[in-house]
Amino acid sequence: MSKSITVKEKYPPGDFAIWIIIYVELVTFALLFLGYAFSRRSHIEMFNDSQLLLNQTSGFINTLILITSSYFVVKAVKSVTSMTKESIKESNLRASKWLLYAIMCGIAFLVIKLSEFIHIFGQGITLSTNKFFMFYLLLTVFHFMHVLLGSIILFNIYKKTKIHGYMPDDYKGFETGASYWHMVDLLWIVLFPLVYIIR
Amino acid sequence: MKYTSQAVAKPYFIFALILLAGEILFGLLMGIQYIWGDFLFPLIPFNVLRMVHTNLLIVLLLFGFMGATYYLVPEETETELWSPKLAIITFWVFAAAGVATILGYLFVPYAELTELTFNNLLPTMGREFLEQPLPTKVGIVIVVLSYLLNVTMTVIKGRKTVITTVLLTGLLGLAVFFLFAFYVPDNLIMDKFFWWFTVHLWVEATWELILGAILAFVLIKVTGVDREHIDKWLYLIIAMTMVSGILGTGHHFFYMGAPEYWLWIGSISSAVEPLPFLLMILFAFTMARDRKIKHDNEMALTWAKGTAVMGFIGAGVWGFFHTLAPVNMFTHGTQLTAAHGHLSFYGAYVMIIFTMISYAMPILRGRPHGNCKKAQKVELASFWIMNIGMVGLTLALSAAGIVQILDQRVGTELIGFMESQESIAGIYMIRAGFGVLVFAGLLTYFYSFFVKEEPQQA
Numbered sequence: 001m002s003k004s005i006t007v008k009e010k011y012p013p014g015d016f017a018i019w020i021i022i023y024v025e026l027v028t029f030a031l032l033f034l035g036y037a038f039s040r041r042s043h044i045e046m047f048n049d050s051q052l053l054l055n056q057t058s059g060f061i062n063t064l065i066l067i068t069s070s071y072f073v074v075k076a077v078k079s080v081t082s083m084t085k086e087s088i089k090e091s092n093l094r095a096s097k098w099l100l101y102a103i104m105c106g107i108a109f110l111v112i113k114l115s116e117f118i119h120i121f122g123q124g125i126t127l128s129t130n131k132f133f134m135f136y137l138l139l140t141v142f143h144f145m146h147v148l149l150g151s152i153i154l155f156n157i158y159k160k161t162k163i164h165g166y167m168p169d170d171y172k173g174f175e176t177g178a179s180y181w182h183m184v185d186l187l188w189i190v191l192f193p194l195v196y197i198i199r
Numbered sequence: 200m201k202y203t204s205q206a207v208a209k210p211y212f213i214f215a216l217i218l219l220a221g222e223i224l225f226g227l228l229m230g231i232q233y234i235w236g237d238f239l240f241p242l243i244p245f246n247v248l249r250m251v252h253t254n255l256l257i258v259l260l261l262f263g264f265m266g267a268t269y270y271l272v273p274e275e276t277e278t279e280l281w282s283p284k285l286a287i288i289t290f291w292v293f294a295a296a297g298v299a300t301i302l303g304y305l306f307v308p309y310a311e312l313t314e315l316t317f318n319n320l321l322p323t324m325g326r327e328f329l330e331q332p333l334p335t336k337v338g339i340v341i342v343v344l345s346y347l348l349n350v351t352m353t354v355i356k357g358r359k360t361v362i363t364t365v366l367l368t369g370l371l372g373l374a375v376f377f378l379f380a381f382y383v384p385d386n387l388i389m390d391k392f393f394w395w396f397t398v399h400l401w402v403e404a405t406w407e408l409i410l411g412a413i414l415a416f417v418l419i420k421v422t423g424v425d426r427e428h429i430d431k432w433l434y435l436i437i438a439m440t441m442v443s444g445i446l447g448t449g450h451h452f453f454y455m456g457a458p459e460y461w462l463w464i465g466s467i468s469s470a471v472e473p474l475p476f477l478l479m480i481l482f483a484f485t486m487a488r489d490r491k492i493k494h495d496n497e498m499a500l501t502w503a504k505g506t507a508v509m510g511f512i513g514a515g516v517w518g519f520f521h522t523l524a525p526v527n528m529f530t531h532g533t534q535l536t537a538a539h540g541h542l543s544f545y546g547a548y549v550m551i552i553f554t555m556i557s558y559a560m561p562i563l564r565g566r567p568h569g570n571c572k573k574a575q576k577v578e579l580a581s582f583w584i585m586n587i588g589m590v591g592l593t594l595a596l597s598a599a600g601i602v603q604i605l606d607q608r609v610g611t612e613l614i615g616f617m618e619s620q621e622s623i624a625g626i627y628m629i630r631a632g633f634g635v636l637v638f639a640g641l642l643t644y645f646y647s648f649f650v651k652e653e654p655q656q657a
Contacts, residue, residue, distance in 0.1 A: 017435045024439060024474055031467045127460040134460045 211266025276357025372405030473515030496569025513542030535600030585640030
């Protein structure tokens with residue numbers, strides 16, 4: 001019975017509800033991305049000048065960190081989806097190890113981003129400085145909060161793996177959290193080139 | 200009725216319905232004043248009617264929420280109410296204070312009322328929707344606190360469910376955000392900020408939690424769908440409500456002297472605000488489709504579905520029309536705003552109270568299977584009459600708003616306010632007509648309470 005449910009609900013992975021949330025998040029960010037693009041068109045010089053004040057290196061490092069973290073999450077998901085009745089303990093432990101790496105990546109991202117914010121705010125830049133920085137702050141702070149939430153979600157899954165809480169036919173919650181994390185990563189992959197690089 | 204203390208909900212429901220009748224009646228009088236400006240002059244001026252109309256709405260919704268809570272919480276927590284006596288005392292205190300305040304509005308000039316009620320000690324009066332004299336405001340706080348205490352103590356001693364948690368969160372928010380009504384900064388822009396912290400965070404954040412919880416409760420009862428299933432939907436709806444609703448406050452900060460970034464924050468987050476309402480439609484209809492029981496009280500489910508649909512249209516669609524900053528620049532404060540206000544309050548909040556009353560009242564009156572078929576037929580008729588009336592009224596107000604925008608805001612040949620109002624007079628007639636229809640619907644609804652039970656039904 002439970003087996004048939006797992007098979008039936010293989011796609012989309014995780015809980016259906018998370019996909020509604022993911023699509024709403026994507027739409028919200030898309031609106032901000034579009035707003036950025038259209039505003040940029042009428043203030044190209046100001047956008048380009050302001051962009052020079054951003055630290056592209058830290059942005060790039062953060063990109064690598066998030067992509068790597070997603071890889072770790074994929075490995076963690078693989079550990080539980082390939083689990084058999086005999087390997088519950090090992091699979092959970094293996095997943096917890098990968099998750100720990102992913103969480104560490106998330107924390108590293110947050111620390112680097114915080115130092116970037118401190119630097120930006122130290123220069124007296126606020127939401128009202130100009131349109132570029134308004135979008136920069138709205139997008140990155142909003143995304144920062146998502147990374148924070150994503151890390152907390154991963155940590156909760158991590159805690160459950162530590163007590164071998166996932167079963168061969170019960171890892172929906174795991175996939176739900178992982179899907180959210182991938183969304184957070186995906187958003188940054190669009191955000192980084194758009195705000196930091198494209199001139 | 201599973202718990203005897205649920206009976207305290209009954210007076211709350213009845214009084215909410217009486218206030219609703221009053222609210223619509225005063226709305227009708229205003230509708231007539233839009234056509235004949237001298238109507239009731241100098242007895243009751245427009246501004247007083249408007250104040251009574253909107254204040255009655257707020258108070259009737261509070262009574263409705265309280266009644267719904269007192270009915271729902273014992274069943275959810277599986278225990279009697281902490282203090283039914285307190286609930287009854289609160290009812291009488293609140294009812295007396297409410298009636299006294301409305302009479303004060305009607306019979307004492309507002310300026311005099313401010314002097315009589317110590318507004319000079321702590322000036323809080325004179326702001327739209329929060330016109331209540333200081334003693335009334337303090338009374339509201341006391342009533343809400345004792346109500347919260349009663350509900351919280353009940354929840355603490357009983358079973359904890361997602362519905363009660365969401366409901367309590369909403370009620371707590373309702374109480375906390377009302378406190379901003381006591382703070383009136385001298386700076387007009389700051390004043391607006393704090394005013395919206397009460398008004399917006401009530402109707403577009405915390406009240407939506409209350410709405411979601413009541414809807415979920417009724418759906419569990421009339422569809423028999425598993426609680427886990429309902430809970431998940433509820434979580435999803437409230438998560439989305441909170442995220443979009445809190446930042447959505449920004450759509451009130453356009454062009455009022457607030458920084459420009461609010462144009463973006465307000466526009467984008469409030470563009471997402473209709474989604475929780477869309478989810479409510481999916482929620483109600485999916486639950487109805489997957490229902491495990493067929494409850495004899497079919498009207499409760501009809502109202503529940505109606506709430507989701509009308510809430511989405513009124514709050515979601517009509518809100519979205521003018522929530523984007525570039526559009527709002529032209530539409531702000533026109534009859535389009537009134538159109539949105541009417542259908543959203545009716546669709547989301549008045550209808551959820553109808554939903555709850557339709558479900559609970561027959562049980563409170565000793566009819567666990569709902570009213571008899573004939574009474575339900577009458578109620579169904581009232582459902583359609585009121586809904587058609589409200590939609591017609593909203594469309595008329597929207598048309599009036601559009602004419603107003605074209606007359607006064609778009610292009611170069613603009614005309615004055617009174618001239619524009621004159622050009623809308625015909626539409627105001629239609630609006631008043633639909634208003635009468637809504638009132639007729641409400642009377643039909645009242646009549647459904649008095650339809651005699653068919654003997655074979657028992």
